[in-house]
Amino acid sequence: MIEFYPQIKALHIAMAVSSGALFAVRGAFALAGHRWPHSLAVRVLSWTIDTTLLTAALMLFTVLPRELFANGWLATKIVLLLGYIGLGAFALRRARGRRGQAAAYVAALAVFASIYSIARAHxxxxxxxxxxx
Known part of the structure; x- marks a missing residue:
């Protein structure tokens, strides 16, 4: 399966960028009071992108040598991913009031940027x- 590494990595990167971009757009429009970011079609698109992203990540994890993960960057990404998911949930539907939603939205984008930075730097x-x- 190592022969498919470039394609899997490209898919993973594309889905990560798509996931972050979709969240950024959904969050901005949700904060502006629009209803479409909460529609079933948009949520299904988000779930599809995120499922593909996770599948590609798991495939990369199984293909790459274990020594690559020795310095803890992958574990840090996973912990931050959980925070990103939680903050994203608060930003899009759970936070009380616009101020709470906005704070969760900005924090989620900062965590996403951190995940991206960690992935680039390993x-x-x-x-x-x-x-x-």
Missing amino acids: HPLGALYALFA
């Missing part, structure tokens, strides 16, 4: 690693 500090190296 280090738990992400882009901050350059400051401490």
Whole structure:
């Protein structure tokens, strides 16, 4: 399966960008008071993208050598992913009031940026690693 690594990685990156972009657009429009971000069609699209993203991630995990994950960057990404999911849920439907939704939305986008940074750097500090190296 290692021969499909480039395609799996490309799919994973495309789905990660799609997931983040869809969340950013949904959150912005939900904060503006629009109803379409909560429609079933948009939620199904989000679930489809996220399921594909997770499937590609699991495929990459099984293909790559275990030594690549020795410094903890993948574990950090997983922990941040759980935070991103929770903050996203608050931003789109659970937070009370616009101020709470806005705070959760901004925090979720910051966590997403951190996950992206960690993935690019393959280090738990992400882009901050350059400051401490």
